[in-house]
Amino acid sequence: MRPSGILLSAIGKQIKSIAVVGAGPVGAGLTKALLHENKFASIKVFEKRNSFGGVWNYTKPMFKTKNITSCPEIPCQTPHARNQPHVHEEHGLVFQTPVYKYLDTNVPKYLMEYDNQPFPANAPLFPLRDQVWDYVVEYSKKIEDLVVFNREVVKLRYNDEDQKYALSTTDLLTGQSETEEFDAVAIATGFYDLPFVPERPGLKEWHELFPTSVMHAKDFDCPEDFENTEGAIVIIGNSASGSDLAFELATHLKRPIYKSKRSESALPAGYDSNIREVPDILRFDTSTKSIELVNGSRIENVEKVIYCTGYLKSLPFLPKSSEVQSQGDSVLSGLITDGTRLHNLYNHIVPYHLPTVGILGLPKYVLPTRLSETQGAWLARVWSGRIQLPSLEVMKYYDNWFVENNGDTGKYHDLNFPMDVQYSQRLNTEIRRAGNGGYFGVEWTGDQIKLRSSIKPLKEGYLAYFKDTGNRAMTVEELIEKGYFEWPLDALTAVQVPQVAP
Known part of the structure; x- marks a missing residue:
């Protein structure tokens, strides 16, 4: 069944109810943006874990004793496998996450921050995993009333006639299943679950x-x-x-x-x-x-x-080709093929044949916390009607631009600097043009762009300083003073990033 442009009409109807799949760092930023739009009667967030934090939940001690691997099979090359939760006698159902004991970030704290929420003063320049988890959980508490925990999304289907989504979930504590209808669905599950x-x-x-x-x-x-x-x-x-x-x-x-x-x-x-x-x-x-x-x-x-x-792009609740019953199902089933990328998207967010679905957090080599707010603010304005999507031809042009420049493979979603800044700037330009009201994410400043351009030598200097002294630098100035970092020459010219297609 081939998708038709007729599904684009779904965006023309008033969106009242929205399901958000995932309450991790990206889901929290997205949900906050949807709330601030003040145009949606119902927002319901489904989270399969029992708490906030998503990928930053540290689960390794719960898996080490039984030699449990996160790979459903080896080799693992199919994106349709589902990772099962582990039953832990003390913590209940636990989904393994990638974070490990001594993990710290690859991004300085100043670039990881959500809007108007700085890291605590005691956080080093590159925060530790537990500090990031605390930070994300604190930020997420403001959406807690909207979240249903221990609820895994197992099936998503689209009805062409009433232009609604049927979202089926399972309560992981009781085993009970439920199917609810929504006008739009935002997927923020992250893509660090199924190992490649x-x-x-x-x-x-x-x-x-x-x-x-x-x-x-x-x-x-x-x-x-x-x-x-x-x-x-x-x-x-x-x-x-x-x-x-x-x-x-x-x-x-x-x-x-x-x-x-x-x-x-x-x-x-x-x-x-x-x-x-x-x-x-x-x-x-x-x-x-x-x-x-x-x-x-x-x-x-x-x-x-x-x-x-790395990891496969996997959304196991989407319909498989053998399960397609509508044009909308056909669009959903075509989003993922071999797991290297998602297909037929505009702005790495919406399927251009079915823009009442949003997929957040796809771009790689970006700052996911701050980008979740920008992507969320853009999507909220699209779904409220304040940002009009361009023609199908224009949306396909942007999709093809990424194929031509990044390739039709796993690099499609790569937004290496300065492409990540250009992408955010373009979304923020459309957000500002939509007028006042609603949520606004972090805008890139010249100093932030300078810092973004220097992350590699900055983190390498930070690691060398820690290896030599056992101390974690708190600021860039500390590393400069100790002789472990100096601004690269090209960082001085990186403060102005031109607007281009992405």
Whole structure:
């Protein structure tokens, strides 16, 4: 069933009821923006966990004792698998999250802040995970009356005739199911749930023979867990988690840690002489328990393999192609194919054939807390009628622009600097043009853009300072004074970012 432009008429009707799926950092910012629009009679938020915080909930101690992996299968390459919650005798149902014991942010606190809510004065320049969790929970309390916790969304369907969504949920405490109707649905579940573990020759056989040797970064907690590991430790991936885990393991264990990479990373990484960078993996050799690399060399006596290869875009409650019963269902089922990206979106937010659905938090390499407010403010004004969507042709133009510039793969949603600033500026321009009233997110200033352009050397200086002194710098000025950071020359020219297509 092919979607028709007729579904665009759904945006012309008055939206009274909205369902928000997810009450994590993005869902909280979005919901606050919807509330401030003062145009919607009902906003109901569904959260499968029992508290706020989303991805920043620290769950690792609840999973370590039973050797539970976050991967439904290895290799894991299908986006339609669902991660099951773990029943913990003390904490009840627990969904594993990626944050680990010593995690701190890759973004300075000044750029992570929601509008008019600074981090506490005792937070270091790059806050720790528990500080971020406290910060997000405090911010989220203002929407608590709208949230139903322990309620997992299991099915979303669209009725073409009455232009409403049927949202089916399960109460995870009682097992009872319920289906409710809404005029619009905003999805803010985040996309750090289903691990991506790509296939390599021999991986499946390796996992069958050595089932506890392969894990994903989502399963990692702390380097102390590897103190009794005698064989080689191999990290696969060179992005944020790959660099972070390699640094933690190398500095704590003080032994070689192999990091397999296909390309250089633009993200900050701590330096340690024990990190051995090697090329991509060619195959797993179970007969010798070694890994062969694409350059012909081998890593012998491999005991632990940690995949730091990211996550699949997964929304398991969307209809599958075999379940399509309406044009709207067809649009929803076509959003996710192989899990590398979402398809047919305008502004990385709304399906251009069905704009009464909003998907928040998709862009990568952005500041998700502040962007959630900007995306939410934009979507709230679209759904209240204060921002008019352009023609279908224009929306498709923007979609194609990203395909041509980022590729029709996992990089489609990448908004590397300065693209992230350009994107926010364009949304904020439309928000301001809509007039007074409603919610306004954080606007980029020259000083913030200068800081944003310098995150990589700033975090690397911060890590070096902490490694040398055991102290966490509180400000940029402290790092400059101690000789661990100086402003890059190009940061001085980054304060003005031109407007372009994204």
